[in-house]
Amino acid sequence: MSMKPLEFDRRYGELDQVISAYVGQPADDTPERPGQALTAYLRHTWHSRPWALSIAEQQLRTYAQNPPGRLRLRLGEFYPVPDIGLPEAEIQQWLVLLADHIRRSIEEGEVPPPAAMPETHWEWHARFPELGQFLGGWFSQDMPDEFADHDSAVRDYVSTADRTLTARLVGELHELFALGLEESDCALAVSELGMEVEPPTSYTAGAWLALVADRVGGFRAEYGHPDADG
Template identity: 65%
Template sequence: MPLKPREHDAKYGELDQVVRAYLGQPADDDPERPSAALTAYLRHTWQARPGAIATAERQLRDLAENPPGRLRTRLGEYYVLPDVGLPDAEIPGWLLVLAEHLKESVEQGRVPAPETPQTHWEWQARFPELGQLLGGWFSQDMPDEFADHGAALADYLGSTAPSVIARLVGEVHELLALGLDDGDYGLALSELGMEVDPPAPYGAGAWLVRLSAHLTGGAGGTGEGPALRKP
């Protein structure tokens, strides 16, 4: 039978975060240089959950040095590594390289400098509630489910706890604080799951500004009003 959630998290939970940071990214780490994916993992995790890095190192090392035996493989009681584009024979060595980079980061204080997210995983990890809003309410199905962007936002606000909405407000402010140009804000919205264009006449950056104003301006959570409408 598959691993139970508690056993999975205890043995592989943080390892899974590391490996998923490689989805869509090359696993091209070498002993002298971590990949862009691992750098993104370190950059975010140092800021959000620094204690998790040592846990990730231990779990990576354990999996590399103690792969599942035939019995656990037959029963399905093992961690299924996502495809990272490497041959099976190279995976243990790659995991150990990652573990060494994490160890050096902790022991030597090698912390990547803060910057704009560089990978899909990092965008999602840094702005989880904004990703939930954009991916859940502004997907390609939005025009079939809601009259317009305001109606979609009203549905989100009406079904989401105030404390979570407050977290969303902080994430929108943090994204705007990056000071990106409109094209880069468009890329950010796409990475966070938005599959429809912002409402005319707004570009991506201007719509985020209007969204921020709506969330903090007391529009009553209806999704109506000037914040998401044309001037």
């Protein structure tokens, strides 16, 4: 049987975050320096969840030192390391290398400097999770079959998403604008975050995102008014 979510997170939750950072990225770490994928993980995690770094270091090292045996393989109660382009015989050594880099970053305070914009697919989604949910969920290649136009999709998101999430989306959009991206970078951003259709005619990606921020952020909370006789 597969492992229950709570037990999975206890053993492999943060390890999975590290490995996920390598989606579409080479495992090009060396003893002298972490590769781009691990650097992106370190940069974002130092900023958002610094306490998780020690958990990642421990889970990586434990997995490398105690790979799943035949029983756990048969039961499915283990973390299957996805194909990262390394021979299977080198995976354990690579995991130890990642753990060493994370430990060094913690012990020596080696925090990757801020980047002008996310540098990997994982980092885009880690930094802009709700924007990724919005673009990937409402503007996939199926969008023309589900909605009459882009405005209809935006209205559907606003009407179905919790207001906490819509507020988060607006905040992430303004964080994206604060990066001062060129238009080509805005096009890259929406692509990395899951948008599979073009913006509306006559809009660039950046201009359309600004319009979305205005419309999603345009809702007004409804407050009750006391009776005049109250």
